[in-house]
Amino acid sequence: MSRPPPKPGAPVQHPGPIATDRTPHAYCHAFPMTVEIPAGQPLTQVLGKAAEAHGAETGFFYIDGLDLAPFTYVSPAVSPDDRHAAWYSDERHRQATRITDGIVVLGHKEGDWFLHIHAELPEDPETGQPCDLGHLLPHTVMASKPCRLHGVGVKGAAFVAAFEPETEFTLFRLYKTRDSAPSDANAILTTIAPNEDVCHALSRLSSGLDQGEAKVIGLGSLITAAFHDAPPMTSPISEIFFGKQAQINADGTAHLPVKCANAARDLHFGCLKPGAAPSLITVETLIWTPGLT
Numbered sequence: 001m002s003r004p005p006p007k008p009g010a011p012v013q014h015p016g017p018i019a020t021d022r023t024p025h026a027y028c029h030a031f032p033m034t035v036e037i038p039a040g041q042p043l044t045q046v047l048g049k050a051a052e053a054h055g056a057e058t059g060f061f062y063i064d065g066l067d068l069a070p071f072t073y074v075s076p077a078v079s080p081d082d083r084h085a086a087w088y089s090d091e092r093h094r095q096a097t098r099i100t101d102g103i104v105v106l107g108h109k110e111g112d113w114f115l116h117i118h119a120e121l122p123e124d125p126e127t128g129q130p131c132d133l134g135h136l137l138p139h140t141v142m143a144s145k146p147c148r149l150h151g152v153g154v155k156g157a158a159f160v161a162a163f164e165p166e167t168e169f170t171l172f173r174l175y176k177t178r179d180s181a182p183s184d185a186n187a188i189l190t191t192i193a194p195n196e197d198v199c200h201a202l203s204r205l206s207s208g209l210d211q212g213e214a215k216v217i218g219l220g221s222l223i224t225a226a227f228h229d230a231p232p233m234t235s236p237i238s239e240i241f242f243g244k245q246a247q248i249n250a251d252g253t254a255h256l257p258v259k260c261a262n263a264a265r266d267l268h269f270g271c272l273k274p275g276a277a278p279s280l281i282t283v284e285t286l287i288w289t290p291g292l293t
């Protein structure tokens with residue numbers, strides 16, 4: 001028996017107990033990373049080796065020109081069961097594709113490196129597939145041509161995939177890898193729990209850095225969204241990633257451009273309005289001050 005989709009504007013009821021900490025976070029040290037991506041090797045393996053070489057425990061990377069060999073992805077969908085608040089579509093397949101916008105989050109799962117990838121997919125005139133935004137299945141992702149990815153490595157905290165009781169999904173969860181914040185902390189690694197407003201949560205957390213403007217990089221899912229510069233997304237089920245210009249301003253306000261797709265595969269691009277963009281399942285985010293690396 002499938003569960004009815006959440007009602008737009010209403011808090012989403014997840015199956016498990018509500019977590020006490022709605023924005024688990026850790027102070028950490030972030031630093032720029034550039035990784036040369038060879039053709040024909042699994043992206044997970046390439047980024048994991050690069051992280052190890054740089055001493056990074058987690059990483060975030062911008063996709064801004066990545067030629068992929070054929071790969072598989074899924075999109076957000078209504079849950080097929082009576083417990084989960086949302087689910088994934090059937091698997092979809094793409095031929096070799098050039099990705100010009102997206103985010104890769106590097107973490108750990110079952111003792112190995114693992115990727116969480118959201119990316120905008122261009123129209124494919126040969127197959128007739130429209131523009132889309134998908135959750136790429138990492139074991140299918142490898143470059144078809146050499147390229148370069150730019151991003152951020154993290155020391156002092158990590159994302160590790162584990163069962164999350166509130167949503168009953170396996171998600172990247174925050175783990176502190178040091179007993180105390182590093183002396184060179186310039187970043188906050190966090191996840192935003194369901195029904196928490198993303199703008200308010202990130203603005204509140206960034207005040208702990210006390211360093212003026214802070215960059216924001218990450219991805220996740222939302223229950224509807226209102227934008228400063230675009231019509232609202234009224235669907236209660238979506239997946240998103242933050243644009244390159246995402247930041248917390250020096251006055252503490254959030255400037256969070258996102259790209260998102262809902263369960264009907266409608267695409268929405270815009271800058272989130274505070275108080276009108278609640279997390280659906282999770283939002284995996286790094287807040288960092290590049291000037292303090």
